Amino acid sequence: MKNDLGGANLPALRSHNAALVLDLLRGAGEAGISRLELAERTGLTPQAVSKITARLRAEGLAREAGRRASTGGKPRTVLRLVPSAAYAVGLHLDRDELTSVLVDLAGTPVVTRDAPLDLGAGAPAVLSAAAREVRELLAGAGLAPVPGEGAGAPGPGGGSGPAPDGPAAGAARDTDIAPARDTDPDGRAGGGPSVVLGVGVAMPGPLDHPAGAPGRITGHPEWDGFPVRDVLARELGRTVVLDKDTNAAALGLALRSPAADSFAYVHLGTGLGAGLVLDGRLLRGARTGAGELGHQTVQLDGPPCDCGGHGCLEVLCLAAVARGDLAEAARVLGTGAAGLVRLLDIDRVLLGGRAVLAAPDTFERGTRAVLAALGLPTEVAVTPYAVAEGAAQLVLAPVFGK
Numbered sequence: 001m002k003n004d005l006g007g008a009n010l011p012a013l014r015s016h017n018a019a020l021v022l023d024l025l026r027g028a029g030e031a032g033i034s035r036l037e038l039a040e041r042t043g044l045t046p047q048a049v050s051k052i053t054a055r056l057r058a059e060g061l062a063r064e065a066g067r068r069a070s071t072g073g074k075p076r077t078v079l080r081l082v083p084s085a086a087y088a089v090g091l092h093l094d095r096d097e098l099t100s101v102l103v104d105l106a107g108t109p110v111v112t113r114d115a116p117l118d119l120g121a122g123a124p125a126v127l128s129a130a131a132r133e134v135r136e137l138l139a140g141a142g143l144a145p146v147p148g149e150g151a152g153a154p155g156p157g158g159g160s161g162p163a164p165d166g167p168a169a170g171a172a173r174d175t176d177i178a179p180a181r182d183t184d185p186d187g188r189a190g191g192g193p194s195v196v197l198g199v200g201v202a203m204p205g206p207l208d209h210p211a212g213a214p215g216r217i218t219g220h221p222e223w224d225g226f227p228v229r230d231v232l233a234r235e236l237g238r239t240v241v242l243d244k245d246t247n248a249a250a251l252g253l254a255l256r257s258p259a260a261d262s263f264a265y266v267h268l269g270t271g272l273g274a275g276l277v278l279d280g281r282l283l284r285g286a287r288t289g290a291g292e293l294g295h296q297t298v299q300l301d302g303p304p305c306d307c308g309g310h311g312c313l314e315v316l317c318l319a320a321v322a323r324g325d326l327a328e329a330a331r332v333l334g335t336g337a338a339g340l341v342r343l344l345d346i347d348r349v350l351l352g353g354r355a356v357l358a359a360p361d362t363f364e365r366g367t368r369a370v371l372a373a374l375g376l377p378t379e380v381a382v383t384p385y386a387v388a389e390g391a392a393q394l395v396l397a398p399v400f401g402k
Contacts, residue, residue, distance in 0.1 A: 017044055019401030021052050025062055025081040026106055026400060032065035032078030053079055060085045061105070081106060086195040086399075087143065089134055090392030092245060093126065093203040095119045095219065095270040099388040100133050102141050107255070107396060109389060111141050119204075119217070123226040131235040134199055143194060198239030200394030201232065202248035202387050204271050209288035212242045218271060218295075218306045218314070241394040245387045246291050249352060250275025251282050252390030253383065255402060262348070264340045266293065267387070268321075268333060268363070269353035272314040274340060293336050318355075326359050330366020337367050341376050348379045356382055 020042045024033055039049045056062040057079075065080040083104040092099040098117040102110045115133065119126060206215035212229025233240040243251075250265040254277045257263070265275040272294035276283040283290050294314030295307045302311020303319065313336045320329035333356075337349045349367065356363045360382040368380040 016401060017042065017048065018052050018056065019399065020044075021049065021056065022061065022081065023400035023402070025056075025079060028078075028080060029106075030065070030080060032080035034068065034076040034078050036076060038079075083108060084194055086197050087141075088197045088392040088395040089137060089199040090248075090388040090390065090394075091130055091133070091199060091201045092248075092386070092388040092391055093117065093119065093130065093201060094245070094387075095204065098130065098133060099386065100137050101386065101388040101392055102137055102143075103389065103392040103396070105396070105399075107252075107389075107393065111137060112386075112388070113137060119220050119223075123223055123228065123231075127228065127232050127235065130201070131232060134236055138196065143196060196238065197399065198241065198395040199232070199236060200248065200391035201228065201240060201242045202245040202391040202394075203228070203242070205244035205246070205273060206289050206292055207242070207244045209243055209247075209284055212240075215289075216307075239395070243391070243394055244273065244275070244291065245391075246273040246275035247282060247284065248275075248390035248394055249385055249387045250277050250291075250390070251397060252393045253277070253350060253385055254280060254282060255393060255397060262344070262346045263350055264337065264344065264346055264348075265350045265352060265383070266333065266337055266340070267353040268317060268329075268351070268355040272317050272333075272336070274336075276340070276344065278344065278346075293340065296336065296339065298332070298335060321355050326362045327366055329355070330363045331370060333363060334367035334370025337378075337380075338371055338374050338376060341371065341378050347377070348381075350381055350383045352383045352385060352387075357384060 021038055024038055024041055035046060035049050035053060038044070038053070039046045042049070044052075053062060061082055062079050063082050065078050067075040067077050083106040086105040087110070088103055090101045090103065094117065096117060096119070097114055099112070099114045101112045104110055113133065117126065117129065203214060204217045206217070207213070208215060211227070213225050213227050214223045216224045229240050229242040246265060246267045249267060253263070253265055254261065257277075257280070259280045261280055262278045265277070267273050267275070274291040274293040276291050295305065295309060295312045297309055297311050298313055299311030299316065303315055304310050305312040305315040313332060317329050317332040320326070320332060333351070340346065341349065349371075351363055351367060364380055364382050371378045371380065
């Protein structure tokens with residue numbers, strides 16, 4: 001038997017089945033979930049679930065969380081995820097700021113840092129700063145340093161020695177700091193050091209997701225084709241996943257939504273873009289260029305945009321923000337959102353990004369007003385969800401079969 005979660009009792013799918021079990025453990029939280037419930041919800045046999053959970057316990061990813069009161073039979077032992085068993089790092093490389101976050105296996109932020117960044121300083125300098133930030137983030141959280149740290153470590157340009165200080169980034173600031181521990185306070189199985197699963201990186205698009213390289217970022221064409229993912233992976237000695245900032249945020253938000261949810265995440269910060277989720281799946285497009293909302297032309301004789309076009313949503317919206325006309329910026333943003341609603345037949349739009357969060361009520365009301373005037377019954381809400389957290393989910397999501 002197999003249910004909608006897709007469990008299957010085949011040895012070749014053991015890792016897939018383990019991901020299903022891990023996802024249910026994560027969803028159960030502190031209350032935990034019994035082996036019988038795991039079997040019922042995955043469609044796996046009790047024997048298969050017992051083998052998977054035994055392996056997860058041996059690897060320190062799960063632990064027993066007590067027993068539930070009997071309802072007539074033997075009390076059920078419940079299991080729960082061990083969040084401190086593993087961590088992931090998320091980086092948001094914005095045009096003028098570097099945000100980094102360390103999240104645990106449950107996706108809960110442990111440490112968040114931000115620092116000034118100049119994306120125009122060039123890929124080698126920016127990636128050196130990013131690698132240095134990852135090392136400092138892990139060291140500050142009490143986790144083992146990444147391989148290759150210190151003198152002699154290969155740099156993004158292929159050289160060696162510590163990453164230089166320069167125009168790429170300034171001193172980082174810590175917020176919401178809660179030091180990570182190498183062992184679970186309750187004593188997790190194995191007792192070994194926590195694992196850092198990898199680093200997720202989010203940056204402005206367009207971006208070639210399979211190649212792990214950005215395209216011609218508006219205002220920064222020098223990044224076009226630079227192998228960001230591979231260079232940073234070599235620098236850190238870790239798995240690195242690269243995606244657009246809007247996609248990363250949309251992925252993180254999708255993981256918090258019902259399985260078949262559809263929505264658009266519209267991000268207004270130093271640029272304007274969208275992340276699209278249809279039927280619970282992130283839409284990247286055939287060439288991973290979906291969601292380039294900011295460069296839709298809405299005024300044929302409008303001002304020139306750095307992308308080469310005229311009257312783009314991005315240039316009009318950012319100009320309104322710059323002159324302090326937030327009502328007009330919200331109207332432009334709502335116009336872009338309306339196009340997405342009509343094209344994709346979605347009924348929810350989430351707004352985020354630095355500019356939106358600086359005046360959330362204005363942008364929410366303005367966007368909703370445009371949609372209502374066009375007869376589009378669409379839910380509009382502002383989300384404070386951080387792109388850097390979504391970047392960390394680029395690493396974590398596959399662990400849970402997402």
